[in-house]
Amino acid sequence: MSSTPQEIQRSRELIRDHWSAPAPELTAQQQQALESEIAELLQQQDAAIVAHYYTAPEIQALAEATGGCVSDSLEMARFGRDHKASTLLVAGVRFMGETAKILSPEKRILMPTLEATCSLDLGCPVGELSVFCDQYPEREVVVYANTSAAVKARADWVVTSSIALDVVRHLKAQGKQLIWAPDRHLGNYIQRETDADMLLWDSECIVHDEFKAKALEDLKKVHPQAAILVHPESPQAVVEMADVVGSTSQLIAAAGRLETDTLIVATDKAIFYKMQQAAPDKLLIEAPTAGNGATCRSCAHCPWMAMNALTNIRDALRDGLPEVLVDEAVRQQAEVSLGRMLAFTKPA
Known part of the structure; x- marks a missing residue:
C-alpha cells in the first residue's frame, strides 16, 4: 500500500541525478527573447500560465508578468476553473494538470511535460487504494491533492495542506471515521492535531x-x-x-x-x-537535508518540478502538446470530491 523501497530509492536517485546534471544555460538576451515569444504565444492562444510555487523563479516571474497565477495547489485549481482563458498552461506536476482538466473540461490544458509526476502520486496506485478502502466501507476517504485523477475519483474528499486540518476537524465533528492517503507525515500531523479516527496510507514526499x-x-x-x-x-x-x-x-x-x-x-x-x-x-x-541517514545533500527541490522550463513552456504553447486528457467517467467522479474541496468554508 505504498511505494516499494526500490521505487523510493529510484526516486531518490532521480533527485541526485538532477543535481549532478548541468542545467541548460540561457544568456540574459536569450531568456528575454524566449519570454517575449512565450508572452506572444499566450496572447495568440488565449492562454494563461498557472504555476506552482515550486517551479523555477523565471517561470513564476513570467506567470506574474503575463497575468497568470503563482500559487499553491488549492488556488491553482480555483484560478484555472475561474479564469476566462480557453487554454491553461499548467507549470507544475501532472496531478495539477489533471486537476485543471477535471474542473475545466471545456478548456485545453497544456503542460511543459507529462513526465513530471510526484512520489505521492506514484506511491498511491488506485487499485491498491481501492482494495484498502473496500475493507472499511464505513470510513470516509480523504485524499491529498497530490494524487491521480483516478484516486480522486475514488475519494469522498480531496484536500490540500492549506485546508486539510479544517476539513478533518469538520468531518470529525460529524462523527466520521476516515481513511487518509497518501502522505503519512501529513496524515500523522493531522491526526495529532485533531485526534481524528484516521487510518493512514504509507507514502511520502521524497523531498x-x-x-x-x-x-x-x-x-x-x-x-x-x-x-x-x-x-x-x-x-x-x-x-x-x-x-x-x-x-x-x-x-x-x-x-x-x-x-x-x-x-x-x-x-x-x-x-x-x-x-x-x-x-x-x-x-x-x-533547512538541511544532510545528516543522520540522509541519502543526499541539499535535495530540497523536486526533480519533477525542475522538468518545467521556459523552453518546454514555449514548445507546448507553440505545438499544442502535450495536452492533458482525463477519461470522462473518471473526470465526473473526481469533480465531485474536488468540488467539495473548493466549496468548503471553514466553520465559524
Whole structure:
C-alpha cells in the first residue's frame, strides 16, 4: 500500500541525478527573447500560465508578468476553473494538470511535460487504494491533492495542506471515521492535531522526507534568532521543531508576518522566490537535508518540478502538446470530491 523501497530509492536517485546534471544555460538576451515569444504565444492562444510555487523563479516571474497565477495547489485549481482563458498552461506536476482538466473540461490544458509526476502520486496506485478502502466501507476517504485523477475519483474528499486540518476537524465533528492517503507525515500531523479516527496510507514526499531534525537542530544553534518554518509533509521530528507549520501559502504569509529577520525554511527551496517578495529584508536559509541517514545533500527541490522550463513552456504553447486528457467517467467522479474541496468554508 505504498511505494516499494526500490521505487523510493529510484526516486531518490532521480533527485541526485538532477543535481549532478548541468542545467541548460540561457544568456540574459536569450531568456528575454524566449519570454517575449512565450508572452506572444499566450496572447495568440488565449492562454494563461498557472504555476506552482515550486517551479523555477523565471517561470513564476513570467506567470506574474503575463497575468497568470503563482500559487499553491488549492488556488491553482480555483484560478484555472475561474479564469476566462480557453487554454491553461499548467507549470507544475501532472496531478495539477489533471486537476485543471477535471474542473475545466471545456478548456485545453497544456503542460511543459507529462513526465513530471510526484512520489505521492506514484506511491498511491488506485487499485491498491481501492482494495484498502473496500475493507472499511464505513470510513470516509480523504485524499491529498497530490494524487491521480483516478484516486480522486475514488475519494469522498480531496484536500490540500492549506485546508486539510479544517476539513478533518469538520468531518470529525460529524462523527466520521476516515481513511487518509497518501502522505503519512501529513496524515500523522493531522491526526495529532485533531485526534481524528484516521487510518493512514504509507507514502511520502521524497523531498520533504529528506529533512533531518538533528541537522536542523545544529543549524538552529548557528542561527539562534531564526524562526523555523516547516511544511507538514516533513517528518514529525522536524515538524516538532517548527515555529510555524503550514502549507506553502501559509508559510509565505508567516514569513512576512514574523518579526525575526532570519528564517529557516523546510520545504522546496523554489518557494524562496515568493517568500522573498513577502519578506524582502529577511534572510532565508534552506533547512538541511544532510545528516543522520540522509541519502543526499541539499535535495530540497523536486526533480519533477525542475522538468518545467521556459523552453518546454514555449514548445507546448507553440505545438499544442502535450495536452492533458482525463477519461470522462473518471473526470465526473473526481469533480465531485474536488468540488467539495473548493466549496468548503471553514466553520465559524
